Amino acid sequence: MxxxxxxxxxxxxxxxxxxxxxxxxxxxxxxxxxxxxxxxxxxxxxxxxxxxxxxxxxxxxxxxxxxxxxxxxxxxxxxxxxxxxxxxxxxxxxxxxxxxxxxSAKRKTYRYTINANQFPDVFQRRYQVHHPGKLDIPAMQQGLEYLIGTHDYTSFASRHSTKTSHVRTIYNARIEVDTSMSRAGTRDQGVLHTYITGNGFLQHMVRIIMGTLIQVGEGKRSPEDMLRILQAQDRSAAGPTAVSQGLMLWSVEYDELDDKS
The missing domain is CATH 3.30.70.580 (Pseudouridine synthase I, catalytic domain, N-terminal subdomain)
Structure with missing residues (x-):
């Protein structure tokens, strides 16, 4: 075998x-x-x-x-x-x-992509969520940083989660902005790629994080709210579940394998 x-x-x-x-x-x-x-x-x-x-x-x-x-x-x-x-x-x-x-997996990275330009990209529409309104990107990055570490992520887990423990570790979380398709002199903000790396993820966890983070970017929540939501350990404290099309499993890493998969 x-x-x-x-x-x-x-x-x-x-x-x-x-x-x-x-x-x-x-x-x-x-x-x-x-x-x-x-x-x-x-x-x-x-x-x-x-x-x-x-x-x-x-x-x-x-x-x-x-x-x-x-x-x-x-x-x-x-x-x-x-x-x-x-x-x-x-x-x-x-x-x-x-x-x-x-x-055997040690680390996983997910990427969530938001197109913050005025118009959607017809060629990337299956892999991006279009958000034409202005987003406060520094506030989103600040809010994201509160989630790094080992925590109980019940607030960011589906109510239907069957896991006995919601404690996970997020090693790194960052936003990269690609302005290559933005038009000069317009309100285009570029394409926002949010990368989140952890030892494991709960059902809908990244999508709920992103749905809440978008609210931070829209000014509906403060960056500090991300910490309060995390500490509440209550799904109702967080924002909506972001749509699935913007999410991609980016990589999975193993100690046993020589390279990253």
């Missing part, structure tokens, strides 16, 4: 999330079917975590056990030939049987 670890990129627009759901049409469903078509095996893949419907991934990691003797270097092309065009397996490697994509 072999344990194969793979990295997949996908546009989540048309799918019901990564993990298998009763309604079907998930990334996991399509990958498992591609493996079945390739090897004849019915396998269950295990992802580094689940993503919601409409959320994208630059680098999602999954593993599965197989009896297939197909050389590891042939798996990517073989699976991609059997997958939809918006799901692409980008790397494959053989790992010890003890490796688990979720339990």
């Amino acid at each position: 072999r344990n194969l670890c793979m990295t997949v990129s996908f546009d989540g627009t048309a799918y019901n999330g990564f993990q298998t759901q009763p309604g079907g049409n998930t990334i996991q469903d399509h990958i498992e079917e591609a493996i079945r078509l390739l090897t004849g095996e019915t396998v269950k893949i295990h992802g580094s975590g689940r993503t919601d419907a409409g959320v994208h991934a630059r680098s999602q990691v999954f593993h599965f056990h197989t009896s297939s003797a197909i050389p590891v270097e042939r798996w990517c092309l073989a699976l991609n030939a059997r997958l939809p065009d918006d799901i692409i397996v980008t790397s494959a490697r053989e790992v010890p049987l003890s490796f688990h994509s979720r339990r």
Whole structure:
């Protein structure tokens, strides 16, 4: 028996999330079917975590056990030939049987993208949330910094979360502003990429953080409110859940693997 670890990129627009759901049409469903078509095996893949419907991934990691003797270097092309065009397996490697994509993960980074220019980008509209109103970006960055550290993030977790503990660690959180598509002399503010890196994330956690942070940018909340919301440990204290299209699983890191996936 072999344990194969793979990295997949996908546009989540048309799918019901990564993990298998009763309604079907998930990334996991399509990958498992591609493996079945390739090897004849019915396998269950295990992802580094689940993503919601409409959320994208630059680098999602999954593993599965197989009896297939197909050389590891042939798996990517073989699976991609059997997958939809918006799901692409980008790397494959053989790992010890003890490796688990979720339990072995040490750090994950999500990116959330807001287009703060006056007009939406027709080419990036699936991967950005358009916000034409003025945002106070320094206030948003200040508010974000209150969330760094080890805390109970109940306020930023879905009410439907089934985790026994909501304590997580955020190692880094920052906003990068790309003004390359902004027009000089206008009220364009650029494209805001918010990167949040942690040891794990709760259901809807990044989207609730972003929904609340947008309110800070709009002047509806102060940066210091982020700390008060965090300390409240009450979902009703935070803002709305931001829409899924702006969210992307950016990277997953492991101690056992030589490179970042």
